[in-house]
Amino acid sequence: MTSSPACNTYMPLLSPYIDGELVPGERISVERHLAACKDCTMRVADLRAESGLLRVGMELAADQADFKDFAQKVMARITPDRPPLFERWKLALSETFLYQRGTVVTAFAGAAVMLLVALPLILRERPPVGYAGERMLVQSVTVDDEAHVAPVVLETSAGNAIVWGVHHLDEAKPAVAPEDEATDEELEQEAAPASPDDTKLKQDKPKGGEL
Amino acid sequence: MATDDLTLVKRVRSGDQRAFRLLVERYQRKVYSVALGMVRDREEANDIAQEAFVKVYKYLDHFKGDSSFYTWLYRITVNICIDVLRKRRGMKGVAVEYDETNQVGTSEANLGALGTRLGTNPQKSALRKELAEKIQEALEQVPEKHRAILLLREVEGMSYEELARTLEIPKGTVMSRLFHARIKVQKILSEYLELDESKSGVGSE
Numbered sequence: 001m002t003s004s005p006a007c008n009t010y011m012p013l014l015s016p017y018i019d020g021e022l023v024p025g026e027r028i029s030v031e032r033h034l035a036a037c038k039d040c041t042m043r044v045a046d047l048r049a050e051s052g053l054l055r056v057g058m059e060l061a062a063d064q065a066d067f068k069d070f071a072q073k074v075m076a077r078i079t080p081d082r083p084p085l086f087e088r089w090k091l092a093l094s095e096t097f098l099y100q101r102g103t104v105v106t107a108f109a110g111a112a113v114m115l116l117v118a119l120p121l122i123l124r125e126r127p128p129v130g131y132a133g134e135r136m137l138v139q140s141v142t143v144d145d146e147a148h149v150a151p152v153v154l155e156t157s158a159g160n161a162i163v164w165g166v167h168h169l170d171e172a173k174p175a176v177a178p179e180d181e182a183t184d185e186e187l188e189q190e191a192a193p194a195s196p197d198d199t200k201l202k203q204d205k206p207k208g209g210e211l
Numbered sequence: 212m213a214t215d216d217l218t219l220v221k222r223v224r225s226g227d228q229r230a231f232r233l234l235v236e237r238y239q240r241k242v243y244s245v246a247l248g249m250v251r252d253r254e255e256a257n258d259i260a261q262e263a264f265v266k267v268y269k270y271l272d273h274f275k276g277d278s279s280f281y282t283w284l285y286r287i288t289v290n291i292c293i294d295v296l297r298k299r300r301g302m303k304g305v306a307v308e309y310d311e312t313n314q315v316g317t318s319e320a321n322l323g324a325l326g327t328r329l330g331t332n333p334q335k336s337a338l339r340k341e342l343a344e345k346i347q348e349a350l351e352q353v354p355e356k357h358r359a360i361l362l363l364r365e366v367e368g369m370s371y372e373e374l375a376r377t378l379e380i381p382k383g384t385v386m387s388r389l390f391h392a393r394i395k396v397q398k399i400l401s402e403y404l405e406l407d408e409s410k411s412g413v414g415s416e
Binding site: 011012014015016019021046047050051053054055057058059061062064065067070071073074075077078079091094095098099 | 239247257387397
């Protein structure tokens with residue numbers, strides 16, 4: 001195929017034309033020529049097709065490559081001998097804050113929220129001291145032989161019972177108050193119906209033990 | 212937002228190797244593509260791409276920052292490829308002549324062969340595997356300087372200004388070299404299409 005002198009002039013401009021690298025004056029001139037020249041219009045179509053074909057063809061070729069270990073291999077080739085431990089820690093710490101700042105902030109925020117939620121729960125769950133405690137150990141039980149004692153039984157929803165020995169102020173039969181009323185209050189038994197009979201109390205003097 | 216190249220380069224200089232890994236991951240595919248287009252051997256292209264990054268790391272202090280990082284990276288890649296090809300030629304004893312002043316017979320190309328057969332949808336056409344392979348074969352047949360400029364323009368999408376800086380040639384030379392390279396590849400591809408069309412009609416949409 002032969003080309004006209006005008007085509008020979010414009011042909012070298014067609015390549016920069018499809019690349020958008022012509023100055024506006026040249027571009028307008030080329031476009032005027034293209035409007036009048038079917039051959040150069042086909043040349044432009046060829047150049048564009050070739051350009052796209054090369055691009056896609058090379059992308060297809062690169063798609064077949066596996067880059068999974070590529071960066072690791074490069075890093076292995078450039079990594080110097082291991083620096084001292086302190087330097088490694090320092091670098092690891094600075095890199096963590098540099099590249100995983102978001103993760104670090106999120107982790108700290110999460111930990112703070114968890115602490116705020118968990119702390120009151122932990123404090124609330126702590127078993128209270130005294131009668132409300134789940135378990136308590138009775139060290140000793142002392143009953144004054146002369147005391148006139150009446151039991152008060154408090155049953156709990158858990159099936160336990162708290163038994164108080166109450167000094168009954170009976171005018172007809174004045175009793176001798178126990179030396180230490182608080183000692184009576186230590187008398188706590190698990191689901192054990194206490195006998196109101198103080199004679200029994202006298203006979204079966206309770207021993208200390210775990211409730 | 213991704214950290215820009217120059218910031219990563221500064222971090223690498225201060226001893227942050229993680230920053231260099233990010234640069235490798237950012238450009239590994241493109242560097243490999245250029246190397247593959249140049250040497251047309253997957254294993255060799257992989258070695259060249261690795262070598263390019265190792266050199267970049269080694270000579271990072273020489274990078275002035277007056278051009279973009281990737282321009283510098285591609286220049287190193289192309290130079291390694293040219294060295295490899297020269298060694299390969301030396302082993303085979305074949306010399307490839309390259310003369311910038313050679314006039315290309317544009318009239319020899321089968322005018323409209325690519326444009327009319329491939330249309331404007333290269334994706335559709337290039338999905339044909341044999342055509343993609345033919346492109347690599349066509350690239351192999353053109354001088355390495357033509358190959359390099361074509362790959363950097365088409366695969367990397369470099370502007371003429373960037374091509375001039377990467378290949379260290381005047382902008383006018385970029386324009387003429389690219390034009391000649393395209394005409395040569397076009398001729399090879401259109402001949403292939405014509406030949407193949409007569410056999411099996413591969414070129415038709």
